[in-house]
Amino acid sequence: MNRYEIKEKYPEQIRAFSLWMKQFGYTEATQKEYIREVLCFLQSLEGGPIEEAGKIGVINFLVSKQKTAGESTRNRTLSAVRSFYSALIDFDLAAKNPALEVRKSKTEKNKKPVYLEEEELVQSLDYINGKYRNRNIAIFLLMGYCGLRVGEVHRLNLLNFKKAKGTIEVFGKGRKWNEIPLPDMLKDYLSKVLEERLTPYSTKEDAFFVSQKGRRLSIRQIQKIAYQTFSAFKEHNPKVTDMNLSCHKLRHSFATMMLKKGHDIRIVKELMGHASIETTDLYTHINDEQKKNAMASVNIPMEVIG
Template identity: 75%
Template structure:
């Protein structure tokens, strides 16, 4: 998985799924398992999860068998004989409107507020994934060029210009950065214990901000807000402001423009404005 460029989070999820699958075989060697063993495991799991989770689990099992075949520990991949579930391709992403995103900023708190603001802005105003924030190193902050280099999915590097407000916070965070416990640690965001700030800690910072925001804003109470929703908000904001979709694709680090297309959704107000231009000729109806 490391050679394929999988993120640390994906590696952990895939390992967890592989262990669960092996336990479901109840002692049957993985190389002797067949299609129905995989289907049985997926069916049992799907009772409490949705189609997307099922497909991710199937991908993990497929990858597991690919590894077994590579190491000459199996001759076939029974998971390839199982079809993926159909999912809703055009499902509208959950996102905050630009004014809501701005309002959220005032609820960022914590002992290390400047650090927390920088983390929030990296996702909400630069579109970084939580894993990319976690992996950000000191050497990736190009202060002179006013940009950051992001190590994203597929082992791809992407240089992103940094807005001036965020730049000032990054400079402040760098100056206040706790000296890491390990001399080899180059993490940009360091925890109180002198270690790289974990994905879980980053999610907690954002989660606390959203919780405080929801308490004062009943209209977003039912929205499932998370780190990734900040990325959705960033992409939506750019496209609403007329940024070329090809530029948005590069900023988000997408390999295909089709992935970026999910952010081209329209809101109810835009639909109303479009329909207000429709003129039904009542006189012709008689």
């Protein structure tokens, strides 16, 4: 069955999933990706009833994809199928979620997040140029020094910036609000960016960051700003040439920086908006310098063994 036939076969289920993701605040990019994955999953059922796919149906689909994709892709696909069945259960279109019985790959859990050291993060700011430099620097600062996700930057509205209080209100994953205190420098910088903000064409547009066309800056546009900045940064910094840098790596950098400074992991968890402390624990890297310093503190009594 092709994609058109799949949509004709399961229209209610696909529509329910789309509504469910919008209701729970999934980003547009995630919605498109999950719909694409679910359509592929439905194709694998060959027209059979969704509720009869079972655990084996989900595993068969994942195995077929695994031939051309890595472990992280497999886990993302599994997350999409799990979310799909959760939506069907919420809308009384299914009784159970067979994808919950399928384990995620452990490879992803053991993989260290890619991040920039604090001095590298500072250096990357020098490569942000152009007409909207201040706006773009503010975007980098929110991701690299406050840990915001790209979707959270995209959704940021004027009223979310509490200048007098010195905080921003972030609408994150799971439709949860998180209030983040701002460093004084960043609070002042956001105020400056706000003064330079273009007047939107629509009086109803309340986005904090707007494009040159007067509309809310899209996730794709924010990612493009990051891509162009990192491309220029890599050209002049051989140490990071092979690093896969992106908006999310700025978030990784923030978490790593906070933990290296000795801040309580529970506080970092709240700042990052993580549901589980296990997710935050991924950022507790132990580097070679830390190991060297730890071993240098070992005092072997040479007079005893000499």
